[in-house]
Amino acid sequence: MVAGFSYFATTQPTHLTSMTFSFSSTPGFDFLTQFARHIGAPVHNDLMTMPAQLGQGYIRKLTFGPEFKITIHHYLLQEDLIIKRNSSGLGNELITVFFYSNEQSLGIAFNDNPLVLFSNRDDSAIQVTSNDLSSVIRFPANHYINYVVVAITPSYLTALLAVKDPNSVLQTITGSGNSFLFFESMTAETKLLLKNIAAVNMNDNLSRFYMQIKVQELLYLIFHQLSSRESAAYQSINSADAERLLHIRNEILSDLSVPPVLRELAQIAAMSETKLKQLFKQTFGSTVYNYYQQARMEEAAFLLKQGKRSVAEVGYELGFSNLSHFSRLFEKHYGLNPKRFSTQS
Incomplete structure (x- = not known):
């Protein structure tokens, strides 16, 4: 599949009501805690269950250390959800990898202009971005939303990848102060892995250990794709x-x-x-x-x-x-x- 979302730009009516959550993507920001506070929902053991009046499903956070964490989103809401990520203003202090695996169209933009909507041939894609780019994502109401966000620092990712001769893409992502945006297609292997991660029984004593291995496998799959790209001089992006x-x-x-x-x-x-x-x-x-x-x-x-x-x-x-x-x-x-x-x- 071509890197990005699916095939045709569409115009779709938005719902009359929507819920907006805006935040700045800084290394210390805790999405789960702040979003739960925003909608008035409790968090227990890094799990927030959607209040019945808003919909159903959950958001779960797993932290594998101060430089590496994952947030799993799996829910159906009664109104559109708009998530606005504002630039941290700090440069590339955090790498964010979004794994979208949705059956319905998403809207995404990188400023406050009307959202670009994508058709629902197969709205699965991976986006790798520095935390100094702003973005707006609209998730449609009455459809299950499935996506995973991995946040990792450049230094930790560099040590994790341990690549002796990285191409220009990996150099840019793991380098200091770079602004970047990369889209990649989602392979069948990645889709299956995401499903397995969502199905893990977190009450199992070794579940965190298992999840850390599987999240690293996710990172392996996306960075293996990016490492195969042609090495070329990088041009900064805003x-x-x-x-x-x-x-x-x-x-x-x-x-x-x-x-x-x-x-x-x-x-x-x-x-x-x-x-x-x-x-x-x-x-x-x-x-x-x-x-x-x-x-x-x-x-x-x-x-x-x-x-x-x-x-x-x-x-x-x-x-x-x-x-x-x-x-x-x-x-x-x-x-x-x-x-x-x-x-x-």
Whole structure:
């Protein structure tokens, strides 16, 4: 799957009521304690159960030391939840890794502009960010929300990874004072691991030990993905850049039948073509065109699996005038031509 959320930008009506929680992401900040205080819920043994009048589910925190902790969110609310993370203003003193695994669309932005909404093909993704970037996330009401947040200091992560020759991405993340944002796709292995973590019986005497191992396994999976990226000079990013990149991503994916034109995208982003190319590849791990093509093939696979369209209809819908070219490109991605893929799905 392309790094990020899923395929199409959408516009969806928001609920008339919503709950907003705003905080500054500093190393000493305790999300669970402050959020529980915000909604008037008690915390017992680092577990907060959602009050019945708000919904159902829980938030759990596990601390593995002063430099490494995890927060598990699993709940269904009766109104939208908006979480606003404000810049710490302290530089990269804390690395935050968000694992989103949701069945419904999320909204995310990096300033106070209207949220960018994502479709629900598969709203699973991983976001790695420094704590000096602001962000706004909207979780929809009446749908189960599942996400995990790992917070870790650069020095602790460096010791944990113990990489002798890190690429530029790992150097940036573990370095001092860097502002960064990286999106990665969520593999099937990561999704399964997240489900296993959510199902752990925390009453077991060795549950904390088990959880620490599994959280490190989560970190291994994401940083293994990031370590395979091409090593290139890093360009600093701020919240405004991040917002523009998400907007450009949605422009690319809003109509997969039309190839992106870099010049037009650069004008929309108010960036030079060079800056846009660099920041897009740095953030999403792929060039603009390759990102588009990957999403195009994934949408083709999705449509073929539905069994409601022929291979020709899918190809033409995605802008291929030459069906032989469509078949070759699809087979390159999936190892099967579209016809065989559709019959085996």
